[in-house]
Amino acid sequence: MVIGMGSGRVRAAVFAGVLAAGVLATTPAAAQPIAASCDTGWTAETVVSGVGNLENLDSDGKGGFYVTGLLDGFLAHVDSAGGFEKVVTGLDHPAGVRVVGSSVYFLTGDGLDAPPGTLARYDIETGAVTTLLTGLNGPNGLLVLPDGDLLFTTIGISGPPTGISRYRPSTGEYTKTWSSLPLTNGLALAPDGTSIFTDSLALQIFRIPLATPNSPTVVTGVPKLFAVPDDMEATRSGQLFVADHVLGAVYQVDTATGAACTIITGLIKSGPVRNPPDGATSVRIVRDGDSWALYVTSMDGTLRRLRPPADFDLTPADPRR
Numbered sequence: 001m002v003i004g005m006g007s008g009r010v011r012a013a014v015f016a017g018v019l020a021a022g023v024l025a026t027t028p029a030a031a032q033p034i035a036a037s038c039d040t041g042w043t044a045e046t047v048v049s050g051v052g053n054l055e056n057l058d059s060d061g062k063g064g065f066y067v068t069g070l071l072d073g074f075l076a077h078v079d080s081a082g083g084f085e086k087v088v089t090g091l092d093h094p095a096g097v098r099v100v101g102s103s104v105y106f107l108t109g110d111g112l113d114a115p116p117g118t119l120a121r122y123d124i125e126t127g128a129v130t131t132l133l134t135g136l137n138g139p140n141g142l143l144v145l146p147d148g149d150l151l152f153t154t155i156g157i158s159g160p161p162t163g164i165s166r167y168r169p170s171t172g173e174y175t176k177t178w179s180s181l182p183l184t185n186g187l188a189l190a191p192d193g194t195s196i197f198t199d200s201l202a203l204q205i206f207r208i209p210l211a212t213p214n215s216p217t218v219v220t221g222v223p224k225l226f227a228v229p230d231d232m233e234a235t236r237s238g239q240l241f242v243a244d245h246v247l248g249a250v251y252q253v254d255t256a257t258g259a260a261c262t263i264i265t266g267l268i269k270s271g272p273v274r275n276p277p278d279g280a281t282s283v284r285i286v287r288d289g290d291s292w293a294l295y296v297t298s299m300d301g302t303l304r305r306l307r308p309p310a311d312f313d314l315t316p317a318d319p320r321r
Contacts, residue, residue, distance in 0.1 A: 034226045038252055038261035041309025046302055047295070048082050053269065054297035055110065056142070056231060056282045058099045059321075060124075065284075066104050067297060068094035070277075075106055075122060078303060088122055088129055096142025096152060096187075096231070105132075105150060105169075107139040112157050114138075119152065119167060133174060137162040141231055143187035143196065145210070146320075153184035153198060164198065164213070179213035181206060186231035186282075190255075191238055191317040197255070199229035199242065205253060220258030227251060231282035233294075234317040241294055245279035250296055250306070264306060267298040285316040292316065 047065075052072035057065050063080030068091075075088040075097065095110035095117075102124045109117020117136035122129050138157035144150055150167045161182035166175040183201040190197055190207060197219065199205045204221035219240070227244035229251075234240045240253040241263075248268035253260045269278040282297045292314040294306040308314045 034247070035224070035251060035260040035262055037263075037265075039263045041312070042263050043307045044264055045305050045307075047305055048078050048084050049300075049302040051076070051084050051301050051303075053299045054281060054301060054303060055095050055299075056097045056106075057284055057295060057297045057303065058097050058104075059284060059286045059295075060099055065286075065295065065303065066097050066099055066106075067303065068097050068106060070094065070110060070281075070299070075104065087127065093117075095140045098142050098144045098150070100144055100148070100169075103169075105142060105144075107136070107142055107152055109136055109138060109158075110140050110155070111138075116158055117154075119150070121169075132169070132172070133167060136165070139165075140185050141187040141198070143189065145189070145196075146193055151178065151187055151196065153187060155183055155185065155201065164208075179208055179216070181208065181214075181216050186229060186242065188232040188234045188240065189318045190234055191236050193317075193319075197232060197234060197240055199232065201228070203227065203229070205229065205232075205240070205242065205255075207255070219255050220253055220260060224258050225251060225253065225260045228276065228279075230277070230280065233283050233285050235285065235313065236315040236317050237313055238317075241283045241285075243280035243283050243296065243298075245277050245281075245299075248279035248298060248300075250280055250283060250294070263294075264296070267296065267300060267302070267304070269299040269301075285314055285321060287321070 052069040055068045055070035057067045065078045073091040074086045076086045093111040093114035095107045097106040104122040117139040119133040138155035141153040154162045163177045164179040166178035184198045188197045195209045205219040206216040208216045230243040232242045238255045242251045247265045249262045249265040267280040278299045280298045296304045
């Protein structure tokens, strides 16, 4: 397998290391297998495809989604019928996106070749874009807290690691290093509503109490989770779904035990050379009729809907969903 080193060279270096570890894991001396499949009963279908290198998504609350295109530089809307429209273009490596009412918050600057990043807001009604913060250190994952504050992770590619930042839209208050945990990526609200989950390029998943953000605890990591993890979402029962670049997978992680399994693999951008990040990038649990479905973006340019087995409780941890 050939590994390319493009705009995601930081993650590519980690990815190459994980692959090397995987090769070692196949030897008799170090039997640490890739997580088993738990895909029985899950079904997958395409919502939209061929739309570029999708990095992140969030529900618009009306059956559609807003998505970002990392290398193609756009914020786009996918309507409930699968129609695709770019609403903002010319962005530099856009990443995390979250919808709050008529506002779509999004980050730019995710990549070693990108300039310092920004936090911006797109107004759905007027189409206006407002830049809220500049000079960010490789921002990636984005989360809206129950109190309306925004958390965003910074991979730390244009300076010393800056951990997780916090921004209050109502006042403009900005805490550059709310949590000092380095190399963080995805973010999800935990079922208790008083803590969050995050993952890092150190190949671990953490729980961080909102009241004590510099007291993280490890949920799981290698060898239970063989992955370069990206964005995530948790269920009310404590199952965490995590997008992964190594296998182009979505992992289901039991946050109580750290056990992990795959519900889908192979969501990888095609081509003769693998140039990470090139796998699954983000997941969201969204209302699907009278039930819930898991929506997944990938660098292969496809937004997919994954429906769980009939007896699986996919109710999201975040009650605002």
